[in-house]
Amino acid sequence: MALTWTIIRWILLLVIFVNEIAAIFTVFREKRDIAATWAWLLVLTLIPVFGFILYAFFGRKLPHKRLELIKSQTRLKLKQALEEQKLQFINMPKPKDQTVQVYRRTIMLFQSIDDSFLTRHNNVDIFTEGNALFKKMFNDIAAAKRSIHIEFYTIYNDKIGNELRTLLEQKAAEGVEVRVLYDSWGSMGVRPSFYDHLREVGGYAAPFLMARSNFFDFRINYRDHRKIVVIDGEIGYVGGFNIGDQYLGRLPKFGPWRDTHLRIVGGGVYSLQRRFIGDWNASMKKQADKIFHYHPYFQPVRVRGNVALQTVSSGPEAPLEKIKMGYLRLINAAQDHIWIQTPYLIPDDSILDALRVAAHSGIDVRIMIPSMPDHAFVYRATQYYARDLANHGVTIYYYEKGFLHSKTMMIDGRMASVGSANLDFRSFKLNFEINAFIYSQTTVDDLEKIFVNDIRNSRVITPQMFADQSWWLRFKQTASRLLSPIL
CATH class of the missing domain: 3.30.870.10 (Endonuclease Chain A)
Structure with a gap:
C-alpha cells in the first residue's frame, strides 16, 4: 500500500511539473500584454489540465x-x-x-488613428x-x-x-x-x-x-x-x-x-x-x-x-486600442462632469487612473452599472472596480429597473460616446467594436436627461455600503478581479 501511494505521489508531481512547463510555454509563446499573461499563467497553474480547456476557449488568438x-x-x-x-x-x-x-x-486623434x-x-x-x-x-x-x-x-x-x-x-x-x-x-x-x-x-x-x-x-x-x-x-x-x-x-x-x-x-x-x-x-x-x-x-x-x-472602430487586428484611447481622451478633457453607463466595469489601469484623477480633481464622476449579473465572474469583477472607484469619490449607481446594457459616456454636456464598446478589457483588446463620438450640445443634453431619468430607477452604493458587504462577497469580487484581463 505504501508503495502504491508513493507511485501516485510521483505521478501527481510529474503531472504538476509537466503542467507548469506547458503553462509557461503556452502563455509566453504568443505576444500579449503583461496583465493577461500573468492572469493566464495563474489559471493554467492553479487549475492543472482543465485550465488548458479554458485556454482553448478563451485564450487562443486569431490566426x-x-x-x-x-x-x-x-x-x-x-x-x-x-x-x-x-x-x-x-x-x-x-x-x-x-x-x-x-x-x-x-477630432484630430480619431482622424489620425482610424481615418475617421x-x-x-x-x-x-x-x-x-x-x-x-x-x-x-x-x-x-x-x-x-x-x-x-x-x-x-x-x-x-x-x-x-x-x-x-x-x-x-x-x-x-x-x-x-x-x-x-x-x-x-x-x-x-x-x-x-x-x-x-x-x-x-x-x-x-x-x-x-x-x-x-x-x-x-x-x-x-x-x-x-x-x-x-x-x-x-x-x-x-x-x-x-x-x-x-x-x-x-x-x-x-x-x-x-x-x-x-x-x-x-x-x-x-x-x-x-x-x-x-x-x-x-x-x-x-x-x-x-x-x-x-x-x-x-x-x-x-x-x-x-x-x-x-465621428464613428470609430477598434479590434485586435490593430496595434492601437482606438476606442479606449477615445475614452481616455474624453475623461482627461472633462472640466465639469463625466457620466458613464456600462454593463461591465472592468477598466485597465490607464482608464482606472484617469477616473481616479478626475474624481480627486473635483470633477463630478458618476458611473451606472446593472444591479443584476448576466455573467457571474464579470459581475463580481465589476463590483470590485465599482467599490474601488467609490472609495476615490466616484458616485456609483445600481440600475434596478431591469438590465442595464447601455454603453454611453457624456462629458461636460458637450460631447458623448454611444456604441458597442463596454468599459472593460474585452472591448478594449479582444472584441471588434464600433462607437459614435458625438459633438453636439443638443444631443448630449438629451443623453444626459436620459441618464438623470435612469437615476430615478437606481440606488447609490456608497463606500460604507461596499464595506458592509460580507467577506465572502468581497472575496469573490477580489478573486474575479485577478482574472479581469481575460474576462
Whole structure:
C-alpha cells in the first residue's frame, strides 16, 4: 500500500511539473500584454489540465491570416470615392462651431488613428427601448430601395429574429441587395440553415471572420461585437442593442431591457458603411461574394442636420486600442462632469487612473452599472472596480429597473460616446467594436436627461455600503478581479 501511494505521489508531481512547463510555454509563446499573461499563467497553474480547456476557449488568438484579412480590409481606399462625389462634410469644422472647436484635438486623434472623418450635418435619434427601436428600424428596412447591410453580434432564432429574417427575405425577393453578417458565437444556437431561404431569394448571410460552425472554431474571444445597420447608404444604426427577444424585455430573467442606440441620417452613415464593407470582404472566402464597387453605397448627403460626429472602430487586428484611447481622451478633457453607463466595469489601469484623477480633481464622476449579473465572474469583477472607484469619490449607481446594457459616456454636456464598446478589457483588446463620438450640445443634453431619468430607477452604493458587504462577497469580487484581463 505504501508503495502504491508513493507511485501516485510521483505521478501527481510529474503531472504538476509537466503542467507548469506547458503553462509557461503556452502563455509566453504568443505576444500579449503583461496583465493577461500573468492572469493566464495563474489559471493554467492553479487549475492543472482543465485550465488548458479554458485556454482553448478563451485564450487562443486569431490566426495571423485572419488578422491580416481584417487589417487589409480596414485600409479600404474609399477616400477617393468620397472626394469624387464632392462630399463637403469631410472638411474640418468652421471656427464658428464652438463645440467641435473645443474638441478639435479629439477630432484630430480619431482622424489620425482610424481615418475617421468628422461629419457635421447629421440628424440623430436616440432609442432606449427595443420596441420603438425595432419598429423604426424595420420600417426603414421595408422602405429600402437599393441595399440593406446588417452586422450584429447576436441575431437569435426567436420571434424578433424571425420577423427580421422574413422582412429581409421579402426585400431580397424584390431585388434589394441584402447582406447579413453575424457572429457565430454571439448567435449561438442559430444554424447556418436559418438563412437558407434568404440565400435562395438572392440575399447573402455569413458568419464574421470565422469558420461556418463553432464546432470547428470555438474561440470565445475575438468576437464581432459591432451592431451596424446601413440602409441604401443613407440611414444608419449603431449602439448597444442586438436582435433578440431579450432586448425587447421578453425574458423574465432580465426584465425590461435598458440600452442605447442611435439612428443616424447624414454623413455619419458613410463610416458605418465603410466599416461594414471592410468586415464583409474580410469574411468572404470567394472573390465573387466580396464588394469591389463602392460608389453605389455612398450617396450624396441630402440632409442638413446639426449634429457633428465621428464613428470609430477598434479590434485586435490593430496595434492601437482606438476606442479606449477615445475614452481616455474624453475623461482627461472633462472640466465639469463625466457620466458613464456600462454593463461591465472592468477598466485597465490607464482608464482606472484617469477616473481616479478626475474624481480627486473635483470633477463630478458618476458611473451606472446593472444591479443584476448576466455573467457571474464579470459581475463580481465589476463590483470590485465599482467599490474601488467609490472609495476615490466616484458616485456609483445600481440600475434596478431591469438590465442595464447601455454603453454611453457624456462629458461636460458637450460631447458623448454611444456604441458597442463596454468599459472593460474585452472591448478594449479582444472584441471588434464600433462607437459614435458625438459633438453636439443638443444631443448630449438629451443623453444626459436620459441618464438623470435612469437615476430615478437606481440606488447609490456608497463606500460604507461596499464595506458592509460580507467577506465572502468581497472575496469573490477580489478573486474575479485577478482574472479581469481575460474576462
